[in-house]
Amino acid sequence: TGLAMGMGxxxxxxxxxxxxxxxxxxxxxxxxCMDAKHHKTKPGPEGKLHDQCSPWKDNACCTANTSSEAxxxxxxxxxxxxxxxxxxxxxxxxxxxxxxCLYECSPNLGPWIDQVDSSWRRERxxxxxxxxxxxxxxxxxxxxYLTCKENWHKGWNWATGTNRCPWGSxxxxxxxxxxxxxxxxxxxxSNSYKYTTEHRGSGRCVQMWFDPxxxxxxxxxxxxxAWKKRSSAARMENVxxxxxxxxxxxxxxxxxxxxxxxxxxxxxxxxxxxRGWGSL
Numbered sequence: 153t154g155l156a157m158g159m160g161x162x163x164x165x166x167x168x169x170x171x172x173x174x175x176x177x178x179x180x181x182x183x184x185c186m187d188a189k190h191h192k193t194k195p196g197p198e199g200k201l202h203d204q205c206s207p208w209k210d211n212a213c214c215t216a217n218t219s220s221e222a223x224x225x226x227x228x229x230x231x232x233x234x235x236x237x238x239x240x241x242x243x244x245x246x247x248x249x250x251x252x253c254l255y256e257c258s259p260n261l262g263p264w265i266d267q268v269d270s271s272w273r274r275e276r277x278x279x280x281x282x283x284x285x286x287x288x289x290x291x292x293x294x295x296x297y298l299t300c301k302e303n304w305h306k307g308w309n310w311a312t313g314t315n316r317c318p319w320g321s322x323x324x325x326x327x328x329x330x331x332x333x334x335x336x337x338x339x340x341x342s343n344s345y346k347y348t349t350e351h352r353g354s355g356r357c358v359q360m361w362f363d364p365x366x367x368x369x370x371x372x373x374x375x376x377x378a379w380k381k382r383s384s385a386a387r388m389e390n391v392x393x394x395x396x397x398x399x400x401x402x403x404x405x406x407x408x409x410x411x412x413x414x415x416x417x418x419x420x421x422x423x424x425x426x427r428g429w430g431s432l
Contacts, residue, residue, distance in 0.1 A: 283360075300318070306342075
């Protein structure tokens with residue numbers, strides 16, 4: 153019986169080896185959703201994402217309901233009120249809606265997901281490299297709107313259940329609170345974003361705005377920074393990176409038993425007949 157089992161294991165082992173050579177392992181930094189308040193556990197199609205969130209409908213980390221709430225002045229998502237210093241103009245608000253859509257819906261933020269110890273989320277994004285145009289248009293369209301805070305993540309007065317300006321703070325134009333586009337993009341959400349001089353379409357920066365008919369440009373960007381992150385980690389550990397991360401590793405026991413499996417293969421198995429390699 154042991155020999156019979158060995159004879160069956162030989163071809164199975166070789167099939168496993170062949171499969172490992174062609175089946176890429178899942179990259180934990182790509183096509184993932186962060187562990188946060190409203191995110192799905194894994195990305196997938198969402199046929200009816202609302203308005204500005206619609207570019208992600210083919211592969212999204214948000215639900216249709218989340219995308220709809222992202223467009224409201226004060227939604228159940230975070231009870232956050234954009235109009236804390238008067239009515240936010242539509243041309244400014246659209247950037248904050250797009251920012252929310254990117255955060256809630258994008259499956260391409262894996263290289264910048266960071267662990268946090270928070271009551272409402274376990275992960276956040278940190279230093280996502282925004283394209284120059286996205287950041288500068290955001291600042292340009294909001295520079296005349298008023299706000300009382302530089303960091304919108306914390307420090308609000310939540311006594312009424314929604315964010316209000318802290319006592320003693322003054323409402324000032326964005327252009328005073330955030331003198332440059334870089335200040336707005338990097339400070340407003342505690343360094344979630346990083347201002348870059350990279351342009352849309354460069355493959356080196358994340359776009360908040362894109363035409364889904366042209367494909368999602370952030371897929372390529374995520375792949376580049378995932379590769380960069382792995383390369384950097386390998387250099388820091390002073391080890392040679394694996395030649396191809398896509399090759400899956402067999403357990404040591406499997407490698408040790410492989411020669412034995414080859415020895416007990418049925419005679420003629422290596423031929424090109426009905427039981428040979430060509431029939432696999």
